[in-house]
Amino acid sequence: MMTDIIAEVKAAKTASILLSSVPTSRKDAALDAMANALDAAREDILRANAIDLEKGRRLVDSGEISASMYKRLAIDDSKIDGMIAGIRDVMSLGDPVGEVMSALDLDDGLTLYQIRCPIGMLGVIFESRPDVVPQIMSLCLKSGNGVAFKGGREASESIRTLFAILRDAASSAGIPAESFVLMESRDDINAILGLHDYIDLLIPRGSNDFVRYIQENTRIPVLGHAAGICHVYVDGDADLDMACSVVLDSKIQYPAVCNAAETLLVDSRVAGDFLPRMASLFEEKGVEMRGDPRTLEIISVKEAREEDWDTEYGDLTISIRIVDSIEEAIGFINSHGSHHTDAIVTRDMSRASRFVAGVDSADVFVNASTRFADGFRYGKGAEVGISTNKIHARGPVGMEGLMIYKYVLIGNGQVVRDYAGPGAKGFKHVPSSEIYPFGGE
Known part of the structure; x- marks a missing residue:
């Protein structure tokens, strides 16, 4: 099982590179298909959630999960409506991939662009709240990121059902299905924490102790908060x-x-x-x-x-x-x-x-x-989590927290030796009016 999971994450890392260049129109078509699929599969979702709720009651009685965790587990028609609304809100947002953040002329014919791009491959580990699946998957799809999910066993039926519905719908619209991975085994969490060569960012969502455990047991950068006091x-x-x-x-x-x-x-x-x-x-x-x-x-x-x-x-x-x-x-x-x-x-x-x-x-x-304090209420469509970090992203984190940037320098044969040493020409370093030539679908 462990070998299969690692192979799936490796494949997802590769697929995330393909996903990063999928055109906006295809991503929006996939999001539309995902929202429609959730609406059509309400009975299946509620049936799966009923199984989890029954299991959850036993876990509360045995002290394995808290009453507050059990409350976060429940899905009803209203919550499904919220999942659908969240996906459609993400669909309505602008595509951040390829956005020009800045443009600077270093010299005539030598322009440096700062271009927004996906982080790459994400790992999301969460307890309860199966509605995390459509939130994260929709934001990752629109932002061009692959994602591997690891949900809590208390929500396993709901998560499995939602994941299959959403991945199948996205795939039917031309999104690489390998971009999305569901990890289910209880032992898989150690595999997730050790996959620093393949997962670029971890987002844990759950209790204080749970998030702190993730932060202390991985070399992967972690976005999240350990407490909400x-x-x-x-x-x-x-x-x-x-x-x-x-x-x-x-x-x-x-x-x-x-x-x-x-x-x-x-x-x-x-x-x-x-x-x-x-x-x-x-x-x-x-x-x-x-x-x-x-x-x-x-x-x-x-x-x-x-x-x-x-x-x-x-x-x-x-x-x-x-x-x-x-x-x-x-x-x-x-x-x-x-x-x-x-x-x-x-x-x-x-x-x-x-x-x-x-x-x-x-x-x-x-x-x-x-x-x-919520990504949906902040107009982000949904949120991948709430961060109390002071670097990269802070507060309710939407797509902007799933993006990083690269520098693209476009020249015409310039070499550094022309700008080094006595009598060398200087840099202009002025804002550029040149249009980035690689934008658009």
């Missing part, structure tokens, strides 16, 4: 009605995901008015609250432990802390957050400006729910 800070100048709405949505709209709020920070100037109102809303929605000593003086909640400030609950639990200044809030977020998504609620834009400048996170929001 997100904060909402209610400033002393906040509209408290707005604050209640933003905080509630940030916590309960989908508590199992990485952009849900885990810690609520409240300015001491408004804590007495705000916290009782917020606590009532949380209680109605079944949210467990854990507060610092100052919070406990205002509302009756469980006392927070020190580790709560560094915990991603992924469930209907939130920790609450009272702070005395925006500087204290910023310092706390930078110390205890995961640099994922953090928000301020305030009517004072000068204070919002200080928050935006001071918080070192991939996504910093003003008067908006943390749940907006």
Whole structure:
């Protein structure tokens, strides 16, 4: 089995080179075919997912997967609609392959172009959430990248079904089927981590421990985040009605995901008015609250432990802390957050400006729910993941995170010796008006 998988990944690496030069019209036709195929195969998808849900219940009962992971496993018609919409959004996006990022005349008749191109071969390793398959496959196809998937065993039936539907549809539209590989064996993960000669970028999606394990056990560059510890800070100048709405949505709209709020920070100037109102809303929605000593003086909640400030609950639990200044809030977020998504609620834009400048996170929001940190909501069609890295790509990563660039120099017989040594001619180094001659389909 291991040998077959390595052979498939090698073949996918080769196919990714072919995919990188497939014309836009054919890629869009394949995406259209993929969306139509999902719509036509709803019964098959739901049937496969029902098998996984039944298996998942047993895994939750035995403690092998968490309740939040089980929630991410479920597919319904609405989620299939979202998969289809995501593919069609990717279809509507411009093709990044071959885009001219810059053009510079080094000299007359010697022009240097910076051209966007695919990274090449990706490895995507994820837990639960079978909807990752259409998201990633559509983005990889449009951006000209091959991809090898390794999903969790808890979602094996759903993943296998979705993968087959999508690959067959893409292949029918002229896309090399070898570009996409599904790895299923539990032992295959070690093969994935060791394939640094064939996989150019790894994208892990799952729990903190899972992502950290991937980061620590491979030589392949990793794009991702190890935790989603997100904060909402209610400033002393906040509209408290707005604050209640933003905080509630940030916590309960989908508590199992990485952009849900885990810690609520409240300015001491408004804590007495705000916290009782917020606590009532949380209680109605079944949210467990854990507060610092100052919070406990205002509302009756469980006392927070020190580790709560560094915990991603992924469930209907939130920790609450009272702070005395925006500087204290910023310092706390930078110390205890995961640099994922953090928000301020305030009517004072000068204070919002200080928050935006001071918080070192991939996504910093003003008067908006943390749940907006999402590739689809950002207009990327879908996302390959959310990155807290400070190189290459950051935040919700769409196709731009699957692209790199190459330099193309076009001359007319020039040689370096003409530009070296005493009396040599100098470089012009001016923006070029020359049209890149190799663009278009």
